Amino acid sequence: MNLVNIALSGMNANRVALDVTAQNVANINTPGYSRQQAMMASIAGGKYNATSPGMGVEVTSIRRVTDQYLVSQTWSTSSAANYSASYMSSMSQLENMLGADGFSLNQGLDSLFASLNDATSKPESTPLRQQIINESEALARRFNTLTESLHNQHKDTHEQRNAAISHANSLMANIAEVNKQIVETNGTGGNPAQLMDTRDNLIGSLSEVMAVKTTNQPDGSVQVSLASGQPLVLGGDAGSITAIPDASDPYLAQLHIEFGQQTFATNGDIGGKLGALHEYQVDVLKPNQDALNDMAMHLADEFNATLSAGLDLNGNAGKPLFTYDPANPAASLSISDIKADELALSGDGNPGNSDNLTDLIAISNKPVAVSGFGSLSLNDAFTAMIGETAIKARQAESDYQAKNAMNEQAVAARDNVSAVSSDEEAANLMTFANAHNANMKVISTANQLFDSVLQLF
Template sequence: MNLVNIGLSGLNANRVALDVTAQNVSNVNTPGYTRQQAMMATVGGVKDNNLDPGAGVEVTNIRRVTDQFLVKQMWSTNSNASYASHYTTNMSQMENTLGADGFSISSGLDSLYAALHDATSKPESIPLRQQIRNEAEAISRRFNTLNQALYSQHKDMHDQRNAAVANANTLLVNIADINKQIAESSGTGGNPAQLLDKRDELINQLSELIEIKTSDQHDGTTQVTLVSGQPLVIGGEYGTIRAVPRDDDSYLAQMEVDFDKQTFAVTSALGGSLGAINDYQNEVLKPYMVALDDMAAGLADMFNGELAKGIDLNGQPGQALFRYDPEHPASSLDITTITPEQLALSGDGNPGNSDVLANLIRLSNRPVSVGRFGNVSINDAFTAIVGETAIKGRQAESDYQAKTAMSEQAVAARDNIAAVNSDEEASNLMTFSNAHNANMKVISTANNLFDTVLQLF
């Protein structure tokens, strides 16, 4: 009987719909899950019979409810938020470092020049001369410890980049593998919804590390490239991201992508956490380390130059107070074995004459060449570094707040379409349950009619 067949089609279709709804409800808290929907269509009847109402209903496919535009927006804003988060964290660490009393070059200079001022009252005084030597050693230690702090952060950035690159390469392998599985599933008529969710989640994780572009292909695979165009994943093939140490500094890196026996240099911004690491090292950390070296060398050269013009208490020519390795001035800055008596504070050897001492005091305002800060006094250079860090830190924090808000909005927009709504699924359960039971009634009615007909004979 056609009535039975129609009832059975409705029974089967609504059972599939209930299964889909149950799958949605069970994954309501699964990260990255995209809700599904059973798509139904009527089954046509006999073409040449105008009294045939049709042959029931069928589930044509199970639709994955998503909007790829919103998904790609989520990936893009995720990259920006990740970049801002890492850059802000690094700037905050720099600000805390420069703000620590033990790392303040300005405080060390103030103490050194204060000791020089004190010595003007009695230039021949051994205790006052010893104080000059002590403060010179103290400022050397400040340069050493601050340089070590910056160097440690520099190495940490290097380690973080290597870890991020390794993570990104693992994700590329997994995305390519999922691409293969999706192509196979689509080719055999399977439902690749779970694979698509898994791939979207992997790409989302990749977008935290680097900014990417994606392109959906006809076979269901997704092509992944850097924003600048270098290929990362094409179908089941994947590339390898490499951080090649630079010749001038092994903790800095030139980024490259190896794909299909070709090597592509990455010269543009990477975005994501990797981009934040590279930009912070090149724009902030390394320039500050160079500036610190220039300040250390400048201080030593100025003091040694003035002392060389004087005569010490023993009547001997002036000796150097500071020494350093020209390759690494800030980390190696130290005082020589000079004694208080050997400080040549007089230009003519007269213990009461302090003309060289006066010249040393005037060095506080003498400009030296300090990296990108130009010709400025050492104190002004350090003040400029601290001030620039504070400004960059505020800008980074503001950018972080804005980018995080945009990322949250993008996630909310995606979830509004694709995430499971418990209330909606509860309503669907009732709807499909009622439809399922109604079709059972149809089948029961058909059986009753059939039994009635049999009783006529």
């Protein structure tokens, strides 16, 4: 009887719909899960039977509810948010470092020039002269400590980049493997929904490391590349990112994409965490290191040149106060083995004369060339460095707040379409369960009719 067959098809179709609903409910808290829908279609009646209403219903497919545009928006905004987060974190660390009392060059400079001013009252005083040497040594240590801290941050940024590259390479290999599985599942008529969710999550994680774009392929795989076009994943094949160390600095690197037998160079603007690390190193950290080297070099050269023009307590030509390695002035800055009586504070050899001491004090206001800040005094140069860092840190924080809000909006828009709604699924359960029971009632009715017919004989 067609009545039974039609009812059986309805029972089977609604049972599948109940299974799909149960799967949705089970994954209501699964991150990145896209809800599914059972797509039903009526089965047509006989070709030559005008009185046939049809042969029931069938589930033609299970639809994965998603909007690729919204998913892509979560990836692009995630890349921007992670770029901003990484950059803000680095700038905040630098701001705290430069603002710490123990790293303040201004405090060290003020103390040194204060000791020089104190010595004008009695230039021949050994304790006052020793104080000048002591403050000079303390200032040199401030340069050393601050430079070491910047170097450590430079090294830490290098290690973060290596970790991010390793993570990205692992993600790309996993995306390629999932691509293979999706193609195989499609080829055997299976449902690749869970695999597609997994792939979206992997691409989302990759977008945190760098900005990516994707292209869907006819076989169900996805092609992934950098925003600038260099290939990362093609079907079941994945490339790898390598960092080529800079010849002048082993902690700086140029990134390349190796894919098969080809190598593609990247520019520094690759987005995500990797882009932020590169920009921070090149645009902030290295310029500040160069500026500190200029400051240390000029401090030493100005003091040593002025002292060489004077005479010490013994009437001898002045000896240098500072020494440094020209290759790395700020890290190597130190004081010489000069003694208190060897400080050439006099211009004519008279122990009470302070002409040369006055020239030393004048260095505090003497403009010197500092990379990135122009010609200004040492105090003003460090103040400018602190001020510029503070401005960039505030801008980075503001940028992060904006980019993170955009990412949250994109995720909310995606979830509004794809995430599981407990209320909606509860309604679906009632609908499909009632339909299932109604079809069972049709079968029961068909059996009763059949029994009634048998009783006529």
